[in-house]
Amino acid sequence: MKHLKYIHLLLFILILCACKEQKVSKDYTLKGFVFGTTYKIIYLDGKQNYQKDIDRLFQDINNSLSTYISTSDISKINAGDTSVIVDEYFVEVFKKSKRIFKETNGYFDPTVGNLVNAYGFGPKNEENNLSQEQIEKEMKFVGLNNVALQNNKIVKKYPEVYLDFNSIAKGYALDVIARFLEKNKVVNFLVEIGGEIRTKGTKKENKPWVIKLIDPVKSATNNGFKKINLSNKAMATSGNYRKFRILDDGTKYVHTINPKTGYALQSNLLSASIIGGLDCADLDAYATAFMAMGLQSSIEFLQKHPEIQAILIYTNNEGDLLEFTNYTYN
DSSP states (O other): OHHHHHHHHHHHHHHHHHHHHOOOOEEEEEEEEETTEEEEEEEEEESSOOHHHHHHHHHHHHHHHOTTSTTSHHHHHHTTOOOOOOOHHHHHHHHHHHHHHHHTTTSSOGGGHHHHHHHTOSTTOOOOOOOHHHHHHHHTTOOGGGEEEETTEEEESSTTOOOOOHHHHHHHHHHHHHHHHHHTTOOSEEEEETTEEEEESOOGGGOOOEEEEEOSTTTTSGGGEEEEEOTTOEEEEEESSSSEEEOTTOOEEESOOOTTTOOOOOOSEEEEEEEESSOHHHHHHHHHHHHHHOHHHHHHHHHHOTTEEEEEEEEOTTOOEEEEEOOOOO
């Protein structure tokens, strides 16, 4: 009889422990600050709060790719350290950059870092008005074809080459977080960092992930917004209408450097929002390339790459604000 009571007690304890271990799924909204901007992550039916894990991933990415951290791998490489063994984040971003560099005929080029710094858009934030001679000097070290990855080490043709992955790293961070959520069996989520977005699945009640995008062309309609269905897609935007410098002599420099010319002058293309089912890192890089290409070359690129869609805001010769898009609004 005592044995029977003992067995019942043991079963009760096991059942109680099992109940405690069973986690209740709930919806989470995580917010924070990273890469000089804010982030927001929404995921449904999550088993737990992944805030600490996600912040740790952001830190790992920064330690690998941030030019704003002097001890990061990329900063050490830019400083001339040839002994750095780069991690998986660096390797993937480098390989993506090489591919997109070729696809865009060099309009996406992370080796414009020296010029980014020289114009005052880098970590030192110094305003400069570059002469033609200075631009030509820096252009000698522009070209991703001058950099190779060998045995997880970066090999540069010229030690002066300065790598800057800021135009792809934010989109890449979204991809890393999305993969983390997928690995943890989260099937419905939205990840947003500074306006770049990647989603999977749907919202509650099977509703799509629809976001509002500022519509500067038709600002009087729909309260100045247009709706974009981003379910199972990503979106990245690059624009020069907010990020620019005007020096004392009136010269306006935009943050997108044309890797073909070395100049940072505004074209008629004001912003490019790229949408597709690809990695957000890819879309981030394409958006940057489009700003350097200008309107017509961007349209020609889209015609050759139907897998991506774009919303391009530009001005005509009369100064009118117009839109070109191959995106179908729902």
